[in-house]
Amino acid sequence: MTDETMRALTWHGEKDVRVSEVPRPEIVEPTDAIVEITATAICGSDLHLYNDRMPGMREGDVLGHEPMGEVVETGDQVENLEVGDRVVVPFTISCGSCWFCEEELYSLCDNSNPNAEMARKMMGQSPAGLFGYSHLLGGYAGGQAEFLRVPYADVGPIKIESDIPDEQVLFLSDVFPTGYMAAENADIEPEDTVAVWGCGPVGQFAVQSAQMMGANQVIAIDRVPERLEMAGEHGDAETINYEHADVYDQLMSMTGGRGPDRCIDAVGTEAHGTGLDGVSDRVKEGAKLQDDRPYVLREAIKCCRKGGTLSVPGVYLGRANVPFGPLMNKALTVKTGQTHMQRYLDPLLGKIEEGEIDPSFIISHQVGLEDGPEMYQTFNDKEDDCIKVVMTP
Amino acid sequence: MSEHSFDSAVEDVPNSMHPGASAEPNRSRWKRAGTVALGGALVVFGLRRRSLGGTVLALVGGALSYRTLSDYLTDAGEMEPVERSITIDKPADELSDLARDPESLARIVGHFADVSAVGDDRYRWSAGGPLARELSWEMEIAADESGERLRWETVDDESIGALFDSWSLSFDPAPGDRGTTVTLEVRFDPPGGTAGSAAAERLDVVPESLVGTALDRFKSLAETGTVPTTEHRPSARGRGDLL
Numbered sequence: 093m094t095d096e097t098m099r100a101l102t103w104h105g106e107k108d109v110r111v112s113e114v115p116r117p118e119i120v121e122p123t124d125a126i127v128e129i130t131a132t133a134i135c136g137s138d139l140h141l142y143n144d145r146m147p148g149m150r151e152g153d154v155l156g157h158e159p160m161g162e163v164v165e166t167g168d169q170v171e172n173l174e175v176g177d178r179v180v181v182p183f184t185i186s187c188g189s190c191w192f193c194e195e196e197l198y199s200l201c202d203n204s205n206p207n208a209e210m211a212r213k214m215m216g217q218s219p220a221g222l223f224g225y226s227h228l229l230g231g232y233a234g235g236q237a238e239f240l241r242v243p244y245a246d247v248g249p250i251k252i253e254s255d256i257p258d259e260q261v262l263f264l265s266d267v268f269p270t271g272y273m274a275a276e277n278a279d280i281e282p283e284d285t286v287a288v289w290g291c292g293p294v295g296q297f298a299v300q301s302a303q304m305m306g307a308n309q310v311i312a313i314d315r316v317p318e319r320l321e322m323a324g325e326h327g328d329a330e331t332i333n334y335e336h337a338d339v340y341d342q343l344m345s346m347t348g349g350r351g352p353d354r355c356i357d358a359v360g361t362e363a364h365g366t367g368l369d370g371v372s373d374r375v376k377e378g379a380k381l382q383d384d385r386p387y388v389l390r391e392a393i394k395c396c397r398k399g400g401t402l403s404v405p406g407v408y409l410g411r412a413n414v415p416f417g418p419l420m421n422k423a424l425t426v427k428t429g430q431t432h433m434q435r436y437l438d439p440l441l442g443k444i445e446e447g448e449i450d451p452s453f454i455i456s457h458q459v460g461l462e463d464g465p466e467m468y469q470t471f472n473d474k475e476d477d478c479i480k481v482v483m484t485p
Numbered sequence: 486m487s488e489h490s491f492d493s494a495v496e497d498v499p500n501s502m503h504p505g506a507s508a509e510p511n512r513s514r515w516k517r518a519g520t521v522a523l524g525g526a527l528v529v530f531g532l533r534r535r536s537l538g539g540t541v542l543a544l545v546g547g548a549l550s551y552r553t554l555s556d557y558l559t560d561a562g563e564m565e566p567v568e569r570s571i572t573i574d575k576p577a578d579e580l581s582d583l584a585r586d587p588e589s590l591a592r593i594v595g596h597f598a599d600v601s602a603v604g605d606d607r608y609r610w611s612a613g614g615p616l617a618r619e620l621s622w623e624m625e626i627a628a629d630e631s632g633e634r635l636r637w638e639t640v641d642d643e644s645i646g647a648l649f650d651s652w653s654l655s656f657d658p659a660p661g662d663r664g665t666t667v668t669l670e671v672r673f674d675p676p677g678g679t680a681g682s683a684a685a686e687r688l689d690v691v692p693e694s695l696v697g698t699a700l701d702r703f704k705s706l707a708e709t710g711t712v713p714t715t716e717h718r719p720s721a722r723g724r725g726d727l728l
């Protein structure tokens with residue numbers, strides 16, 4: 093290790109994450125800052141990369157999009173940050189100047205993906221660039237490293253002025269705002285029943301946010317007992333273990349046959365199916381175009397109350413075979429998207445500082461960067477009650 | 486794997502976009518490049534930092550196909566122009582000034598070319614990388630209707646090999662508060678014409694990508710003052726995109 097290099101977690105193909113010595117990032121544009129990382133998390137969506145389901149990864153790419161740390165260098169044009177500032181870095185990269193940023197649709201930023209052409213070819217238009225999440229979405233080096241280059245440094249990072257510990261604010265980088273936006277997108281009204289599929293970190297925060305927004309009843313659905321317990325204990329949710337019960341039957345009996353008014357898919361493409369659906373999707377995956385596995389979407393469309401809302405914070409990457417007929421005939425509203433992070437940073441930091449929520453309850457493992465590769469495996473296999481891994485480089 | 490191994494990177498695939506493509510000699514020579522099916526082999530040409538448009542297209546697997554230069558050749562042996570539009574949140578005159586400023590222009594086309602001013606309204610373009618010696622040409626402003634249209638044309642006698650013979654921008658007001666619709670039309674005219682010179686054979690040109698990326702860079706420069714980049718990015722491959 094020299095002054096010129098640093099340690100980072102790098103991607104080398106399916107289930108192959110390594111600790112590598114890589115060059116240290118440097119200021120490239122005058123609007124950049126360099127942050128020395130003090131805490132960085134592994135995200136459920138990193139498992140899409142781990143399982144090699146995201147197009148546009150290259151061997152050796154630095155992973156990670158949930159970092160925080162201390163500003164150690166700023167470009168000439170950076171005004172909001174100074175060396176020594178403690179910051180949380182949101183996972184979406186936004187320019188702050190385009191039409192979308194001005195409309196507070198930050199994850200749709202027009203300018204932050206240098207590889208917009210590739211994304212445009214796949215999706216029609218390119219969303220914002222993300223840290224450590226494939227060349228399709230920018231090719232930016234990620235934050236599971238000792239240092240991170242942060243473009244548009246005046247727009248993204250949020251300064252933490254109090255001495256509140258890293259563990260309590262780190263999840264402003266993604267999962268807390270993502271769960272919160274998921275609940276906001278669900279348009280919750282006071283008498284509503286909200287069903288949340290997936291009790292990983294995003295699901296946990298969606299459950300708690302739904303409670304904050306005044307839902308009458310929140311139902312959490314997963315198959316991992318510890319995660320369901322957590323949703324019950326911290327989020328005051330009723331729970332359904334889908335390995336032991338039919339989700340549709342359960343939900344109907346809990347809602348008098350109406351179905352939940354608001355359904356949140358906090359799982360996305362990696363959902364484990366138990367029925368035959370799973371088999372046919374796996375077969376299709378052998379074909380050239382990767383298809384997503386939309387079990388949760390299918391189930392949520394089936395269960396949702398007529399005229400209800402389906403909010404999808406779970407990540408999908410390709411095409412999904414979803415039952416559009418029921419969606420149409422039941423007049424459901426679908427809301428989705430990567431999180432418009434900058435909209436939520438200030439208000440949610442406020443909630444943490446006021447003690448309304450302590451996001452550190454989701455942490456199950458705290459390790460050093462060198463344990464990263466092993467932690468990816470543990471997290472992927474849902475072993476050792478692993479729900480959220482935080483690493484200190 | 487060589488720096489410009491376009492030919493070897495291209496699979497011999499049926500031309501799905503032009504099923505009726507004829508096999509006349511000119512065309513078939515070019516067809517060797519064919520419509521590019523972006524499979525694994527194209528990693529070769531897609532990832533160099535400065536290629537003539539193929540940059541970054543390579544990683545997304547077999548799902549995409551692009552038209553290459555030869556696909557723009559009409560049966561009459563002429564090149565169809567390539568046209569793309571983008572909406573930029575700035576007034577037209579500001580954009581028109583930016584587009585003709587040599588330093589800004591150099592950044593806008595920096596993904597495939599170097600540009601410098603050689604006289605009033607006259608610019609020297611050269612292909613980035615090792616092809617610079619074989620592909621270098623001068624363009625001058627042939628039409629400048631302030632804030633509406635700006636057109637460069639290649640000056641033949643000052644060119645070793647030109648990649649295109651015109652580069653035209655038009656500026657139209659976008660609806661509401663969205664700024665200006667900018668349309669870029671490029672008439673490609675690669676050296677050696679349809680027969681294909683050595684340089685043209687090795688060209689790594691995906692015209693729509695070259696033009697689309699130029700517009701993206703123009704927009705970013707106008708709206709943010711910078712062009713987004715991952716140059717010098719650290720990875721286990723080393724520093725930057727060339728590795």
Ligand SMILES: [Zn+2]
Pocket residue numbers: 135136137138157158183266267
């Ligand atoms: Zn995340």
Ligand SMILES: [Zn+2]
Pocket residue numbers: 186187188189190191192193200201202203204
């Ligand atoms: Zn933006």
